Amino acid sequence: MKKKVILILFIVSLVISSFVAYENLFISNFNSHFDSLFRISVWALTIFLLVYYLKLDGNPQLAPSSISTEKNLEENTKDKNNSNVSFDDVAGLDEIKEELHEIIDFINNSEKYKKMGAKIPKGILFYGPPGTGKTLLAKAVAGETNSFFLYSCGSEFVEKYVGVGAKRIRTLYEKAKKNAPSIIFIDELDAIGCKRNLDSNNEKDQTLNQLLVEMDGFNDNNNIVVIGATNRLDLLDEALLRPGRFDRHIFVGNPNLKAREEIFKVHIRNKPIDSSVKIKELSKKTHGFSGAQLANIANEAAILAVRNNKDKIDILDFNSAIERVVAGLEIKHPSVLEKEKKVVAIHESGHAIVGKILSVDMIQKISIIPRGQALGYVLKFPDEERYLHTRNELVNKIKVLLGGRAAEQVIFNEITTGAKDDLVKATEIADKMVCDYGMSLLGNIAIKDKYKYYNIGKIEKEIKKIIDSSYEETVNIIKENIKLLHEISSYLLEHETMDSEELENICFNIKENIFTTVT
Numbered sequence: 001m002k003k004k005v006i007l008i009l010f011i012v013s014l015v016i017s018s019f020v021a022y023e024n025l026f027i028s029n030f031n032s033h034f035d036s037l038f039r040i041s042v043w044a045l046t047i048f049l050l051v052y053y054l055k056l057d058g059n060p061q062l063a064p065s066s067i068s069t070e071k072n073l074e075e076n077t078k079d080k081n082n083s084n085v086s087f088d089d090v091a092g093l094d095e096i097k098e099e100l101h102e103i104i105d106f107i108n109n110s111e112k113y114k115k116m117g118a119k120i121p122k123g124i125l126f127y128g129p130p131g132t133g134k135t136l137l138a139k140a141v142a143g144e145t146n147s148f149f150l151y152s153c154g155s156e157f158v159e160k161y162v163g164v165g166a167k168r169i170r171t172l173y174e175k176a177k178k179n180a181p182s183i184i185f186i187d188e189l190d191a192i193g194c195k196r197n198l199d200s201n202n203e204k205d206q207t208l209n210q211l212l213v214e215m216d217g218f219n220d221n222n223n224i225v226v227i228g229a230t231n232r233l234d235l236l237d238e239a240l241l242r243p244g245r246f247d248r249h250i251f252v253g254n255p256n257l258k259a260r261e262e263i264f265k266v267h268i269r270n271k272p273i274d275s276s277v278k279i280k281e282l283s284k285k286t287h288g289f290s291g292a293q294l295a296n297i298a299n300e301a302a303i304l305a306v307r308n309n310k311d312k313i314d315i316l317d318f319n320s321a322i323e324r325v326v327a328g329l330e331i332k333h334p335s336v337l338e339k340e341k342k343v344v345a346i347h348e349s350g351h352a353i354v355g356k357i358l359s360v361d362m363i364q365k366i367s368i369i370p371r372g373q374a375l376g377y378v379l380k381f382p383d384e385e386r387y388l389h390t391r392n393e394l395v396n397k398i399k400v401l402l403g404g405r406a407a408e409q410v411i412f413n414e415i416t417t418g419a420k421d422d423l424v425k426a427t428e429i430a431d432k433m434v435c436d437y438g439m440s441l442l443g444n445i446a447i448k449d450k451y452k453y454y455n456i457g458k459i460e461k462e463i464k465k466i467i468d469s470s471y472e473e474t475v476n477i478i479k480e481n482i483k484l485l486h487e488i489s490s491y492l493l494e495h496e497t498m499d500s501e502e503l504e505n506i507c508f509n510i511k512e513n514i515f516t517t518v519t
């Protein structure tokens with residue numbers, strides 16, 4: 001607005017001075033003292049307005065940008081000041097909740113600790129994969145202590161204007177101090193806290209420095225706890241992690257079987273559930289899922305039940321919801337050619353047979369109905385929770401992934417692009433075997449990124465060896481079970497999906513095929 005007024009004044013002034021100059025040159029020969037003074041004033045005013053306008057224009061965004069972003073920060077934190085989340089809403093993270101009880105007691109009974117000369121831990125760092133409940137835990141700490149909850153995200157502090165990020169950190173702390181006891185939650189901490197020698201962005205450095213200063217500075221009576229969250233602990237600057245700052249590091253990982261059961265229970269609490277739904281079974285089928293995915297499944301199942309005009313959410317809704325989360329949205333009218341359908345049926349049957357023969361995971365469903373980007377898929381889950389894998393098990397996983405391509409090769413003597421994702425996943429496992437687990441001829445070594453660069457040829461050779469030998473064995477498994485392959489693919493072409501029971505029946509009927517290859 002101000003800029004517009006100055007611009008209009010400048011244009012008016014420019015018109016008057018041009019008129020005055022024109023008169024001076026062509027019309028009159030003003031000599032009077034008054035006229036000269038008038039001309040000089042008009043020109044001076046024009047030049048002043050021009051300079052003032054350019055000054056405003058040269059630094060156009062800094063002031064408004066910082067004002068508006070402060071406003072954003074206010075808005076972002078507005079609704080989240082009083083957390084109504086409690087530990088009852090956080091399922092399955094018992095060890096972490098126990099660890100946090102001390103912090104909660106510190107805030108709730110600070111006098112007890114002060115008497116002993118103990119200081120409140122200033123920073124807690126949650127790290128781990130996305131959707132595992134890091135934000136939820138921070139909100140629960142605020143809820144349990146009736147603290148003021150300030151949510152912020154690391155990327156909100158990243159600006160190209162020097163000083164803006166640091167100012168926002170100061171504002172955040174001022175607000176926390178004013179409303180203490182407070183919990184400041186900084187999500188995506190790595191956006192501002194990454195190692196300074198890796199990223200020499202001056203603005204980021206200033207923001208991080210300001211955060212360190214604030215963490216050191218606030219006094220022990222303030223009752224402010226900062227909780228940071230990141231998916232990449234390895235990226236964070238050492239200074240952030242030293243004692244007195246984020247010195248408590250808590251890993252929040254994907255839930256195990258029991259935790260998944262508890263998370264499901266929390267998310268079906270207020271939903272009408274049919275007796276066909278067995279939470280234990282659902283938890284088994286969702287191995288490797290994050291808490292956020294489980295919450296999503298419960299919600300999707302409820303939506304499906306409403307769509308199908310049901311009174312209660314039944315197991316079919318849950319199964320469809322799992323499929324939707326794992327494989328994406330079902331494509332209602334796919335335009336897959338008949339001959340492509342046959343390739344997909346053979347490909348998926350290949351995965352299923354190798355999985356079944358090598359006993360890798362429990363197959364829940366095979367489908368050739370396109371979902372998301374996949375033309376078909378095999379839904380499977382491990383029959384038991386595992387934390388360690390042998391070399392042989394990893395090789396078997398690679399073989400299952402290569403089963404689709406091997407089946408195409410054996411049946412059509414031709415391969416298609418359908419194995420793209422399988423190849424990526426198989427190569428990833430082989431890469432980890434060589435570089436992380438010391439499971440190749442390169443020996444019992446973990447190869448860090450900086451050494452990978454110089455040894456890329458050797459590494460590729462080892463990865464290729466693992467993949468090639470696995471592929472060869474997979475082709476053999478397919479060849480030895482070709483009858484089973486045809487049975488499964490024919491069933492799929494006719495019915496489009498096959499469940500675990502049907503697969504068992506077909507395998508039982510061609511039992512001799514299975515016995516030929518079980519090792």
Ligand code: ATP
Nearest residue numbers: 089090091130131132133134135136263291292295
């Ligand atoms: P990101 O790293 O992507 O920020 P996050 O670890 O902070 O993710 P949250 O935002 O806390 O994950 O979790 C997302 C949602 O998932 C929660 O709102 C909640 O509904 C559900 N959820 C995750 N973990 C749990 C849990 N342990 N108990 C109950 N619900 C959970």
